[in-house]
Amino acid sequence: MRVLAALSGGVDSAVAAARAVDAGHDVVGVHMALSRSRDQFRTGSRGCCSIEDAGDARRAADVLGIPYYVWDLSEQFEETVVADFLTEYAAGRTPNPCVRCNEHIKFAALLDKAVALGFDAVCTGHYARIETLPDGSRALHRAADPAKDQSYVLAVMGPERLARAMFPLGDVSSKDVTRAEAAARGLSVSTKPDSYDICFVADGDTQGFLRERLGSQPGPVVDTAGEVVGTHDGAYAYTVGQRRGLALGRPAPDGRPRYVLSVEPVRRTVVVGSAEELRVGAIVGDEAVWFDAPVGEVACHVQVRAHGAPVGARVRASADGAVEAVIDDDADLRGVAPGQSVVVYDGSRVLGQATVTWTRPVGAAQPAAMACGPRTDVHP
Template identity: 55%
Template sequence: MKILAAMSGGVDSAVAAARAVDAGHEVVGVHLALSRMPGTLRTGSRGCCTIEDSRDAHIVAGQLGIPFYVWDFSERFKEDVVDDFIAEYANGRTPNPCMRCNERIKFAALLDRALALGFDAVATGHYAEIVPASDGTPELHRGADLNKDQSYVLGVLTAEQLAHCYFPIGASASKSEVRAEAERRGFPVANKPDSYDICFIPDGDTKAWLADKIPMRPGLIRDESGEVLGEHEGATTYTVGQRKGLGIEKPAADGKPRYVVGVDPRENTVTVGPRASLAIEELEGIRTSWAGRPPADMGATEETGIDCEVQIRAHADPVPARAWLGEAREEVPAAEADPLGPVVPRPRPAGQVLRVRVETPLTGVAPGQTMVVYRGTRVLGQATIDRTVHA
């Protein structure tokens, strides 16, 4: 096959490209320039897709003897990932930019261009596996190393996209195995630290970064009874489940910590409460998509739904649940722009609504997060959490 290897500059994508070459494929390496500040260098182990990463990817491609290119996707990344991140926070939601990047950049913009240029598939260094179903439809499964499994962030991929994806290290026993292989191959990235946090916020200070992008208005912090406990500098920098940095001087009557249980950007208020108020038993998701053939036995009521597991964060444990499809919603027109802020509230997309009831209540679930539904190791699909029901 003719393979386009997406080379981030890290050890995983380096070994993935090498294994694609070893398998006899015609491989071309590409690094995606996503930053609009091309002089940015990695700070510690934070961030990714920097000029340093581009150099590292180029060196590995040279060692493999494959052609190497840098494609500038910075404008698309800004529009589809960074601007989306800002808009979601401005509307009191907590987005996952890695999901959006996989959905709209790596496996949409990149894959579309690769197919247009005659490539058969895009190879990445993700820890996940593609397994053909009995009818040949590709299915997405967890990687062999559950500690590094990345199937969650790939849950946005469709059957059509999976048919052109190649994950050469998905069946690897462990990350240490991948690093050892990179060292044997003489790759300079063998011991390079993993990137983490949000790549376009390299110092990790999301609150300060958002404050520079969204006009902040002082407002009130209230408890669930409506009592004013303090003031904040901007509601949109808070997220459900947050405990630290609330700025509340008055302690709770029982002396226990308070958590953010609600953010209302329209009223510019933050609501706090005890940990028990974070318990969620039902999730409702929009922008539903299926990673392969949709489950044929999923009905439109809880009684006719399916038993499954749901995962709400990349490194969270999956929990037993029941899932069913709600009525498809029509798109709601966007409201007028707030004169105190530049962001127009997002319309709710049309499409299937995925409802999930968990056996054990979840905590700290915020609208905007992604829920990925599994059956065993298989990813069934995903949806963006739009509404939660407290236990």
Template identity: 60%
Template sequence: MRVVAAMSGGVDSAVAAARMLDAGHEVVGVHLALAQSAATLRESARGCCTIEDAGDARRVADRLGIPFYVWDMAERFKADVVDDFAAEYAAGRTPNPCLRCNEKIKFSALLDKALALGFDAVATGHYAQVVEVPDPAGRQGVRRELHRAVDMAKDQSYVLGVLTDGQLARAFFPLGDTTKPQIRLEARERGFAVAKKPDSHDICFIADGDTRGWLGARLGQRPGPIVDHEGQVLGEHGGAHGYTVGQRRGLGLKVPPADGSKRYVVATDTRSNTVVVGPEELLGVDVIEGDHLRWCGPAPTGEVRVGAQIRAHGQEHPATARVDGEHRLTVHLDERIRGVAPGQSVVLYDGTRVVGSSTISGSGRRA
């Protein structure tokens, strides 16, 4: 099979490419140039997709003896991930750019280009597993399912919950059955210089980790009130787009609570440019509504028992999900959870299997 190995320049994608080669595939390494200021070197462990990373990926490809190319997708990445990220915050939502990158870049733009050039599949260094099971419909013999990785501390099935059945059929995740320490050991044994390279983390295009500062530079400062749930003004903010539900730090409230309790952001309204804060108990919700449904296999019908996860490395919560047509999802959680914000993604699981995902459009409480 002819396979494009997406090589970020890190240790995970390096070992993934090596394992695909060991499995007998014809492998070509591809580094995605996503940063528009590509000459910038990595300033910390947060950043990625720099000239330094491209060089690291090339050296691994040379050691493996495989062809290597850099594909410039900076313009597509800016439009589909970076600009989308800013627009979502401007609308009062809290997006996950990693899900959007997997949906729009790695398993859309990259996969589409690979298929157009005659390749059969794309392999990445994500920690997840693709499992082949008998097709109950009997049409294809087997079908592919997306499952959690063996290493739960590194499991990335959440950010892959946007993949469709067709994309899964063309995807390989060679690291899903291995822990991260084992991957670093394997990289060292293979002689890869990236064996000790630190992982990138947080938001790759905000290298210093200052999301509020990044948003302020692009969306501008819009001072407005911070109020409690009864409307009393407690302070001022520089723009409602810089806050998210569940946030406690950096509020700068001028009026302390009478009972000394902690206050959290419970809602943001970008139309009125208002941030609402309140006590912790106001954060709890047990109903989640979603749109932009994506199914990693057959779409469920009616009500189904699932595990619901709303953060990349968050807890899975027992729930009942109901699919209403092609565009609406309602999730009833068994217990209330905190910090659910519009724009986040809820990924549904059946055991270790990823059922699919939805973008959260609202949340509330059952009577």
């Protein structure tokens, strides 16, 4: 097959490309340039889009003996990932930019361009497994290494894009194995630190980035009784479940820590409460993407953070793209924010994904039928 290998400049994508070459594919390497300004993205290894990465990717391609190109996807990245990030926070929601990057850039803009150029598949260094089912369709599964599993951020890609994806590292038992393989192949990135944080927030200060882009929007921090207990410079800088950085002027009556329960951007208000009030009894999401949509109500597991623990739930889907997950009574799920991704699993297999629109606290009355709009008895 003709395979386009996405080379980020890190060790994972380099080893994935090497394995594609070993498998006998006709491989071409490409690095995605996501910013036209060298100052916009951080230097060093904190993010996956640092200015050194293009050079590391080129050197990896040279070692592998494959052609190498740089594709400018900065406009698409700004218009989709960065714009979505700002819009969601401004609306009081908490987006995951890595999910949006996989959706709009790596498995939309990149894949569409690859297919137009005659490539059969796109190869990346994601840790996830693909299994072919008896009917010839493909299923997305968790990686062999739970610590590195990235199926959560890949769930948004859907079956059509999965059909043209390659994840050669899905069966790797640990990141140490990947590094050892890179060293054995003579790849200089074998000891390069893992990337983390948001690549387009150059100094790692997300609140500062939001404040610079969205401006100062001061307002009150209130408790669940409506009493003002502090102030803020922008409700968009807070997320459900947050404890640190609240700078509350009045402690809770019982002296216990308080957490963000909801963000209300129209009123510029942040609502805080106890840890117990963060417990979630049900999640509703929309814009669902399914690999295998449940029929009726099914028992499965849901995960709401990239490295969060899955919890048991009863999930049902509707034809309009809405999803409801009623969390098992013995599960302790807390701090779920609108805008997060909720991914549905059957064992290691990904069934689908949706974007959280609202949550129902534990103990609140259960709605008689699924809804996907905001309710007055739930966390917004």
